[in-house]
Amino acid sequence: MSRHNNLLDAQKACLVVIDVQERFAPHIDQFAQLVKNICVLAQSAKILNLPVIITEQYVKGLGPTVAEIVEACGQTRTFEKNCFPVTGASGFDAYLKSLDRSQVIVCGIETHVCVNQSVHELLAQGYQVHVVSDAVGSRNPANKASALAKMHASGALLTVVEMALFEMLKEAGTADFKAVQALVK
Numbered sequence: 001m002s003r004h005n006n007l008l009d010a011q012k013a014c015l016v017v018i019d020v021q022e023r024f025a026p027h028i029d030q031f032a033q034l035v036k037n038i039c040v041l042a043q044s045a046k047i048l049n050l051p052v053i054i055t056e057q058y059v060k061g062l063g064p065t066v067a068e069i070v071e072a073c074g075q076t077r078t079f080e081k082n083c084f085p086v087t088g089a090s091g092f093d094a095y096l097k098s099l100d101r102s103q104v105i106v107c108g109i110e111t112h113v114c115v116n117q118s119v120h121e122l123l124a125q126g127y128q129v130h131v132v133s134d135a136v137g138s139r140n141p142a143n144k145a146s147a148l149a150k151m152h153a154s155g156a157l158l159t160v161v162e163m164a165l166f167e168m169l170k171e172a173g174t175a176d177f178k179a180v181q182a183l184v185k
Contacts, residue, residue: 003170006157008130010168014051014101015041017073018086018108018115021056022063028109028137029144035066037135037161038107042072044165044180051099052076055086057114085117087125103128105164106156107135112147119151129156132164 003009017038025031045052052073054065059080064070081089096104104127108115115136122129131151138144152158159167162184169177 006128008103008105008159008164008167010048010050012101013103013105013130013168014053014096014099015045015105015107016086016118017042017052017054017065017069018106018118019055019057019062019110020066020069020108021059022066024062024109025066027139029139029141030137034109034135034137035068037132038069039072040161040183041105041107041132041135041164042069042074043183046074047176047179048165048168050105050168051101053086053092053096054078055089055092055108055114056080057084058082084114085121086114087118087121093125103130105130105132105159107132109137110143111136111138112143113138116147116151119156120154123155130159130164131156132161133158134160 020038042052054073054076056065056078077095079089079092086092104122106115106119106129119129119131133148148158165180169180
């Protein structure tokens with residue numbers, strides 16, 4: 001069965017979690033829900049055998065990635081950075097290329113800074129980028145909305161957690177479907 005090219009495919013996708021660090025918690029709009037949604041994505045990535053990459057911005061000042069996300073991700077590769085786009089982190093581009101995945105699922109913070117710049121750089125490198133709109137956040141909801149609009153206008157595909165996961169599952173009734181369904185309920 002042929003599928004539309006804009007649908008996510010677990011064989012082609014990887015997940016990038018951008019800068020969801022402890023010190024952002026009191027400042028990001030709906031931070032607890034954001035973390036919950038990213039954890040569902042990360043746990044589902046394990047079920048679907050998607051590679052997961054975590055980035056951390058200026059760890060000395062912003063602290064490490066939130067513990068629940070690290071736990072949900074399991075085996076992953078983490079890149080520390082001081083630049084805004086993930087592509088500027090030493091070794092990131094080479095590692096991403098080594099995964100041989102054409103679709104990048106992006107979540108994290110802040111939507112209008114690091115996420116926005118990362119998405120644009122990944123698009124420029126030829127990746128199909130899926131931004132999970134209920135798994136990105138900013139301090140100000142208006143900043144998030146503007147960033148989502150700009151990324152979409154530039155060619156990024158907007159999705160939500162459940163849409164992304166069920167696209168990759170493709171069908172109901174499988175063991176993977178049941179495992180992921182339990183996470184989203």
